[in-house]
Each structure stands twice: as C-alpha cells, then as structure tokens.
Amino acid sequence: MEYHKSVLFDEVIDNIITKKDAVYVDCTLGGGGHTEGILENSSENSKVVAIDQDTEAIEFAKKRLEKYGHKLQIFQDNFRNIDTAVYLAGFEKVDRILMDIGVSSNQLDNAERGFSYRFDARLDMRMDSSLKISAYEVVNDFSEKEIADIIYKYGEEPKSRKIAKKIVEYRQNKPIETTLELADIVIKSIGKSMKRHPAKRTFQAIRIYVNKELEVLSETLDKAVELLNKNGRLLVITFHSLEDRIVKEKFREYEDPCTCPKDIPICVCNKKSLGKIITKKPIIAKKIELEENNRAHSAKLRIFERSE
DSSP states (O other): OOOOOOTTHHHHHHHHOOSSOOEEEESOOTTSHHHHHHHHHSOTTOEEEEEESOHHHHHHHHHHTGGGTTTEEEEESOGGGHHHHHHHTTOSOEEEEEEEOSOOHHHHHOGGGOOOSSSOOBSOOOSSTTOSOOHHHHHHHSOHHHHHHHHHHHHOOTTHHHHHHHHHHHHTTSOOOBHHHHHHHHHHHHOSOSSSOTTHHHHHHHHHHHTTHHHHHHHHHHHHHHHEEEEEEEEEEEOSHHHHHHHHHHHHHHHOOOOSOTTOSSOOSOOOOOEEESOSSOBOOOHHHHHHOGGGGGOEEEEEEEOO
C-alpha cells in the first residue's frame, strides 16, 4: 500500500505547530502523512491523538509511525466521536485539531470498496462497513425522486432528474450491481461531452449521502471547537464546495454568534464570540504542489482560533 503526500502539508505544519508542549488531534489519520509531520515537528512532550475508521489505514499508519509510540495514540472510530477519543486518550481539552475531509485516494482506488467509477466492483461506497445503507440500496430501492434529490443536493448535478429516470428504467430489468454499470447508466443519461467524468458528481453525491458526510462534518466542527483550549486552533481542509460552505459558515457563526436583528443597536441574545477566523480567504496549494498532486487543485484550508 502506498499513500501520496498529504495535501497542503507545509501549510498545515506551518499553522498547527506550537513551540510549547501541546495536545494535537488529527481527525483523519489516513496514511499518517499529516500526523507524522506533527509528530516530527512538535516538542518532545507533546501528544498526538489520531482517529480513523479505516482498518487498513490504521494498520499502515501504525507501522509507519511506530517510532513515535510514546507520543501517539490511535483510535478506530468516526471522527464525529472526537470527544470520546479525546476523553479515552486522557484529555479534557486540546490545543490543535486537524480535519482533512478528503476521501483517501487509497479508498477511492481500492476497487473492492466500490467508491470509484474507474474500477468494476460491487456498488458499496460505505467508509464504515457496518452502515446499513450502501450505494446498492440507494440506486436499487430508492424512488426516482429520492435519487434525483440526492444527486442534485450532494453532487450539484444539474441533470440529476435525467440520471434518476435512467437508473429507475434500468433497474426494472435487473438490479444495478456494479460501479461500472452505474457509471454507464450516467453516461447514457447525459452523454460524454464534459471535461470531467460524467459520473463524478453522481458518485460523489451517493457517497456523501451513504456516509452522512455533511451532517457528520457539521456535528464534528461543533464538538471540535468546544474541545479547544484558549488560543487553540482548528484547521480544516475541504475538497468540494458543499464542505467548504459548511466550514466557512460554521467559522463565521463561532466568530459572531449574535442572532439579534440587525436594526437593534445593542446585543440582547448574549451569545459570545468563541474566537476569530485566521484565514479570511482559504489557503490553497502552491503551483509546485498543483503540478505534483492533482487532488490539491480543489483543496482549501481554513483556520479558526479559540480566544477564551
């Protein structure tokens, strides 16, 4: 197994490392790239709590990072349970939290996981195999309207109705069982005259829906900001507009939570700011990284700092 260099690696390290002893949390361990950067650059007595729900990723990272054993604790879990992982690691509050929301290219490239339109595999797309609903159930059991709504909402696909109609027509003869079957249905629905693969948005939408990715992101951000010590930082890397919008709006809410009508001269809701947004505009990859890593093109890093 080979993991690519973590996206925005230098930018993350520059903004996450503190000279003091600190407790760091990497919510998305993956291949351990960002985690290793934190372990390597943090003080000797700093601690790192890492979370991932992928067994293969954890096994790979454990071997890669075994020399840092005294500084590192790894938990197999969904990062929505960040509060539980931090508690089990023995901490009440932490100093730095990193969330890299991108799906690991290893997950996408593993044909057996059924994430990709590039490999023939059984439709699945579950990051956690214990989830009851997989992509198979979505395309074979959901109504035409439900499928169209999912593809439009989570994939921002303007031709979602055409795709949903073709999916329902196809499954009347036989179940849609594989990734290439679904990709072919999408192509037949909307054609091939696009720069990106025609099925990209549809696959993204179903994956996000199956794994409840946006709901989990929103919930985890709220937990993360509450776990931060004074001057603690939350760093979030997103890879598409839906995620980035959630992070941007959440950070604004943390900085200015006042819900009073704008025409009232003084605040009466008494909601206090949790801190400040460090990145007024998101940090994006430099030219050299864009040339080396295609995934970096859509990556955006936003940072929030707790002030109390």
